[in-house]
Amino acid sequence: MLLAGILTYMSFFVWIFAVFMYFRNKEFLYKNVQYIYYAITTVFTSLVAYYLSLFFGYIGIFITIALLLLWISVTIIQNKKNNKSNKNLKIILVLSAVILLYSLYSAYEHQQNIDWYNQEVDKVIGQENQQD
Known part of the structure; x- marks a missing residue:
């Protein structure tokens, strides 16, 4: 649980770094916007996974797995439509999925x-009821 929290906050700091770089060098952000998108998506999906499991138990975990698979497949389809075969993007996608x-x-x-x-x-409670 600690590692998941650390990785989530690391993704959050990537987002903060992206905002900082936007004000410093806007060209950097435009070139690397896809990585920032995956960092932000990773943060929110991690939080959704955690809170769905808290509120809905095991059903929430299965819902989150379905959403994760949907997110990965949509991303792959978008890359194929755009004819992008960016190796770094695939690495980021795999790392996000692992997180x-x-x-x-x-x-x-x-x-x-x-x-x-x-x-x-x-x-x-059962023991207390037996004693009464």
């Missing part, structure tokens, strides 16, 4: 901890 999948894993682990905690609480 998001790790974020999903940490969300799944968090959900497992919630389930374990609920079972322990149920055991304690």
Whole structure:
């Protein structure tokens, strides 16, 4: 979970760097706008994955996996339509997918901890009811 948080914030700092570079050198931003787009998308999708799993449990994790696959396929289709075969773009896409999948894993682990905690609480409540 810590690593997913660190990677999410690293993507956030890429976005801040992009804003800084925009004011310093606008040409840099126009050349690298696709990388900044993936950094921003990674941040928001990581947060969506985490909060969907918090609010909807395992169903939220499956919804997020479906959204992740949709996002990757749309990106690949857009690149094929534009006839771009940018190697760096593919690397960024793969890294973003890895970050998001790790974020999903940490969300799944968090959900497992919630389930374990609920079972322990149920055991304690059951023991208190037996004593009464």
